[in-house]
Amino acid sequence: MSLESFFQAILSGSIAGAIVAGLVIKLWGSYVTEKGKNLATKQDIGEITKELERAKQPFFELQEQIRSTHQLRFAAIDKRLQAHQDAFVMWVKLMNAVHTKDRMKMVGECQEFWRSHCLYLDPNVREALSSACFAAQVFTVRQERTEKAEEDWKTIMAFPDVLFEAIRLTPISHTELERLKKPAEPDQHTAS
Template sequence: MTTWLEIAPLLTLIGVFVTALVTISNARDISKYSRDTSFIVELFKSKTQFRMACIDRRLQVHQEAFTLWRKLFKNIHTSEIGATVIECQKWWDENCLYLEPEVRKAFADAFSCAHSHASYLTPPADLQLAKDNWKVITAFPNILFEAVQLPKLTAIEEKASLEENNLSSRNTRI
C-alpha cells in the first residue's frame, strides 16, 4: 500500500504543474485584454484626431448652409427660387458629409419644400399643407443652431478679443 508520504511529492508536482498552467492561461488572458484595450484606445484616438482635423471645415460648412438657407428664404416667393434650389442641391451634394446628420436632413428638407412651396399657395390652395411646408422650411435655422452650439467666450477671451480689435482698428487709422 502506498503511503501519503510517497504520493506527496507527486501531488506537489501536479500542483506546481496546474499552477503553472493557470498562470500561463492568466498571462495569455491579460495579454489578450491588453491588446484589445490598446486597439480600442488607438481606434478612439484616431477617430478623435479625424474629427478634430475636420472641425474647422465642419464649422465653415454649417455657416455656408445657413447663408444658403437665408438666400433660399429670401427668394422663396420670387422667380429666382428654382435657381436657388438648384444652387442648394449642388452645394449639398458637395458638402453634406460635413454636416451633422440632423442638419443634413433639415437642409435637404428645407430646400425641397421651398421648391414646391409656391404650388401650395396657388388656388385651390391647401392652407394646412402650405403651413406644414412652411414649418419645415423655417425649422432649419433652429436645428442648425442647436447642432453647432459654439461655447461662449470666457471673460478673459472676450477681453483679449476686444483688445485685439481695438489695436487693429488703431493700426488701420494710422
C-alpha cells in the first residue's frame, strides 16, 4: 500500500469517523435533551399535582361539612314533622279547653309540650304556640274586657295558619275548623 493510499484511507476513515461521531453526538444530545425535558416534566407534574391537591382540599372539606349538615337535617325531618303534627293536636285540645274548667290544665300541658319540643318546631310556630298558650291562660280573666278577650281568641286561632305556613301545607278550611271546635259525634251508621 502506498503512502498516498494510506493517507487517503486514513482521510476517508477520519471523514467517516467524524460523520459517525457527529451523528452519535447529535443523537446523544437529542436523547439527553429529551431525557432532561422528561425529567423536568415529571418534576413539574409532581409539583402541579401537589398544588392541585392543596387547592382541592378546602373544597373537599366544605363539601363534607355540607353533606354532614344535610344528613343531620334529613335525619330530623321526621321528628320535626311529628312535632308540628303534635303541636296541632295540642292546639286543638287547647282551643277546645278555653271555655272549660280544664283550661289551666290544658295550658300547663301545652307549656310542657312547648318545652319538650321547641327545638323541633319552626321559630314562628314556637312563638305562635307560646302566644296561644298565654292567650288561653288569661282568656277568662280578660272576658270582662271584651276587646282583650277578642284579641286573645284571635291569637289562639292564628296558630294553625302559622303552623301550615311553616310546614308548607294547605291551610285548614273554615268547615274543617268548625268540625274541630265541636266534640266528636258518634257516626249514625255505626251507632245502631
